């Protein structure tokens with residue numbers, strides 16, 4: 273039996289498609305009660321990872337577990353996991369309600385559940401309309417409704433905001449957050465940080481199938497050190513004054529200004545005032561999250577080989593997690609290569625979970641389970657939303 277935790281564990285997952293390494297030694301955990309964003313550029317390996325987690329693709333190595341079990345061992349998975357991989361593949365002539373009733377029958381929930389989930393996703397008024405005439409955003413909502421049919425503990429959604437208008441995105445955010453606050457587990461993928469930034473509690477950022485960052489956005493934000501760029505009347509007098517105040521992170525940038533790290537603009541101005549140095553310009557420079565995301569993932573299409581480092585040094589984030597299981601964000605010195613900042617220390621996460629069985633995957637009977645004939649009218653796995661009964 274599964275452990276009922278709702279936890280998702282991805283441990284050293286790898287998928288090789290011939291010469292293409294789609295996913296490489298990927299590890300992360302998604303805890304119940306949180307929304308986790310699975311982020312990376314096109315082709316980073318997000319969908320392949322989710323498909324492995326949902327038992328639709330056999331890993332080359334590693335394991336994906338939900339409730340402590342591979343997907344295929346979950347019994348009636350539609351009651352445990354609701355998943356949407358593609359908001360397509362609905363029977364075009366079937367009404368939204370009838371589409372959902374087919375799935376309801378497949379996972380053993382009453383017909384009334386169809387109307388309930390249609391209301392939940394805001395499609396109550398469109399229940400009788402044919403899915404083929406739905407807009408992309410409406411299809412996303414119908415796919416989500418399908419995933420919700422079994423009242424699952426775990427939601428896995430691939431690019432759920434795709435096609436939603438701003439109001440739809442805001443609605444999805446509120447919905448997923450409240451779903452997670454009920455103690456459920458939500459994993460959503462996106463190639464746009466901005467799209468999910470306000471929704472997620474933690475992120476797993478991947479590039480070329482490898483983890484580049486794993487942790488909270490707050491920690492990623494906290495890794496950003498601003499530096500102060502200042503144009504003084506007398507640079508050497510200001511440097512002397514700053515050094516007397518214990519500031520060490522000072523350098524001259526090519527345009528002649530001083531770049532000072534470790535203190536804010538007010539402190540720089542105070543030191544200048546004490547030293548009688550005039551300031552002709554002062555500016556706090558900060559790398560924003562979107563920029564950081566791009567820096568973490570921009571090796572994807574540079575043709576720089578299989579394990580590129582966006583900063584030109586050995587990639588500190590690639591490969592398996594360190595002893596504490598934590599992938600630290602880039603140190604500030606990587607954001608501002610000319611500077612030397614102390615490297616960040618981040619709190620340890622427990623990974624892999626204690627007492628975790630060694631990876632033996634797939635189980636002997638797993639392939640057979642994947643080949644079961646779907647019930648009549650049941651769509652193929654990965655086509656449209658499904659309640660997990662793949």
Ligand SMILES: Nc1ncnc2c1ncn2[C@@H]1O[C@H](COP(=O)(O)OP(=O)(O)OP(=O)(O)O)[C@@H](O)[C@H]1O
Nearest residue numbers: 289292294312313314315316317318319320321463
């Ligand atoms: N069935 C397959 N056969 C061969 N290569 C595949 C297959 N599925 C995926 N790939 C390759 O694996 C890599 C990762 O693809 P994947 O679809 O997992 O990325 P993704 O992060 O989901 O991208 P996107 O954001 O564009 O959906 C890509 O290079 C892709 O071409």
